[in-house]
Amino acid sequence: MISLGFIQDTLEPLRRGGFNLEPALQAGGFSEADLALPGFRLSAEQYGRLWLRIAEIMQCEYFGFGARPMAPGSFAMLCHAVISSQTLEHAVRRSLRFLNLVLAEPKGELQIEGSIARIVLRETSQPRPAFAYRTYFLLLHGIVCWLVKRQLEIRELQFRGPLPPGREDHRDFFGTVVSFERPETTLVFDAEFLALKVRQTERTLQTFITGAPANILGRYRYDRGATLATRRLLREHPAAAWPSFAEVAVRLGMSEPTLRRHLAGDGQSFSEIKEEIRRKLALDWLSRSAKPVGEIATDLGYAEPSAFHRAFHKWAGMSPGAFRRTHGK
Structure with missing residues (x-):
């Protein structure tokens, strides 16, 4: 689903250019009054129709x-x-x-x-x-x-x-x-x-x-199916206590081969999903919090800080400390 902020971002070029919004709103299947509703969102399909109509109105994709x-x-x-x-x-x-x-x-x-x-x-x-x-x-x-x-x-x-x-x-x-x-x-x-x-x-x-x-x-913007379910399940637990692949399959009501096949169909593997979540948590904590690097490593499930440092250097091309100095608050 597309949130209200990005819907407004998409409409802003029309407003800035003095265009009539109504044809675009009709294409997206909503009204200007809907934009005042708390939590208003559009499906990807609705947003796609809005996008195409705005491109047509402005003659610019x-x-x-x-x-x-x-x-x-x-x-x-x-x-x-x-x-x-x-x-x-x-x-x-x-x-x-x-x-x-x-x-x-x-x-x-x-x-x-x-x-x-x-x-x-x-x-x-x-x-x-x-x-x-x-x-x-x-x-x-x-x-x-x-x-x-x-x-x-x-x-x-x-x-x-x-x-x-x-x-x-x-x-x-x-x-x-x-x-x-x-x-x-x-x-x-x-x-x-x-x-x-x-x-x-x-x-x-x-x-x-x-x-x-x-x-x-x-x-590509929003996850779906087994990949989304796997991510949600992992996010319910601290990274240091994540369930195994076999446990995830049981929780999702699938055999291990079936889950592996579904993830592969989305271009992902279980290990890649775990690494992606760890990476995002690490970047977020380093850029927005004062949590010590050693504590971050432990919370992400790394037995040794050195293992976290190696993984982070692979993700960001620099050490956790260097990343925090460059991107921290």
């Missing part, structure tokens, strides 16, 4: 955030441009070249340093709203995840602009902590992903394009 408008149909052309890619790296480079040509700015650049890969957005203008950066990465992340048929974990996100007032929800994106007012807008991920083979074909392309952007939101 990037809602006017680029130096040039992204004309309706551009996302479909991007999909056609990358479908023949052999690897994820090839697809990312093609995607960035296409978006750079269409938008002019922000201008995306792929950087690879050892085990770390970064997508850096270059800008000569003032920082864009947080929603503009989210939208750029949502589209890019969605298409590359679809191409390789798996959810790709993001290590870190940094935005140039400030955190919008009262919008703590912007601090999380795809399960990753977001930091603000950084020198550049940067998305960081494991460079090993770049070697993944593209698994989609021309035969599956049209279905993907027809379902976008709702399918991107539904499949």
